[in-house]
Amino acid sequence: QVQLVESGGGLVQAGGSLRLSCAASGFTFSTSGMGWFRQAPGKEREFVAAINWGGGGTSYADSVKGRFTISRDNAQNTVYLQMNSLKPEDTAVYYCAADSWGWGRKDQLQYKYWGQGTQVTVSS
Numbered sequence: 001q002v003q004l005v006e007s008g009g010g011l012v013q014a015g016g017s018l019r020l021s022c023a024a025s026g027f028t029f030s031t032s033g034m035g036w037f038r039q040a041p042g043k044e045r046e047f048v049a050a051i052n053w054g055g056g057g058t059s060y061a062d063s064v065k066g067r068f069t070i071s072r073d074n075a076q077n078t079v080y081l082q083m084n085s086l087k088p089e090d091t092a093v094y095y096c097a098a099d100s101w102g103w104g105r106k107d108q109l110q111y112k113y114w115g116q117g118t119q120v121t122v123s124s
Contacts, residue, residue: 001025001026002025002026002027002098002113003023003024003025003026004022004023004024004096004097004098004113004114004115004116005022005023005115005116006020006021006022006094006095006096006115006116006117006118007020007021007022007023007118008020008021008118009094009118009119009120010119010120010121011121011122011123012086012120012121012122012123013122013123014086014087014088014122014123014124015085015086016086016122017082017083017084017085017086018083018086018120019080019081019082019083020036020080020081020083020094020096020118020120021078021079021080022034022036022078022079022080022081022096022115023076023077023078024077024078024079024096024098025077027098027113029074029077029098030053030074030077031053031102032053032098032099032101032102033050033051033052033053033098033099033101033102033103033104033105034050034051034070034072034079034096034097034098034099034104035047035048035049035050035051035096035097035099035104035105035106035108035111036048036049036050036070036079036081036094036095036096036097037094037095037096037097037108038090038092038093038094038095038120039092039093039095039117040089040091040092040093043092045095045108046061047061047106047107047108048060048061048064048068048081048094049061049064049068049069049070049081050070050099050103050104050105050106051070051071051072051079051104052102052103052104053102053103053104054074055071055072055074057103057104058070058104059104059106061106063089064083064090067083067084067085067086068081068082068083068084069081069082069084070082079096081094081096083120086120086122087122088122088123088124089122090120090122091120091121091122092119092120093117093118093119093120094117094118094119094120095114095115095116095117096114096115097111097112097113097114097115098111098112098113098114099111099112100112
């Protein structure tokens with residue numbers, strides 16, 4: 001049974017930091033690209049960051065570039081999202097997802113497995 005379980009969300013003041021984790025099981029994590037997406041109230045889900053199977057290739061949405069860092073630990077079947085200098089507009093439910101290939105792409109239609117999400121709220 002495939003599972004992606006996010007953790008680490010919460011309430012933080014603007015300028016603060018959070019680290020999200022996503023524990024994966026039930027599929028071959030080490031050969032899967034992974035991504036983080038988010039959905040704010042009343043908005044469509046959007047791409048945040050992605051990482052390829054080996055961790056050597058990453059991509060970010062322009063809105064988070066320079067503030068967020070995606071990483072992975074294949075020995076622990078876990079992907080992380082370090083979020084620094086948080087802004088109120090970063091408030092959303094954050095989802096991790098497994099790409100159907102090893103690349104870690106921006107198009108959410110390419111992702112086959114999704115977690116339930118974790119809430120991140122940034123107060124001003």
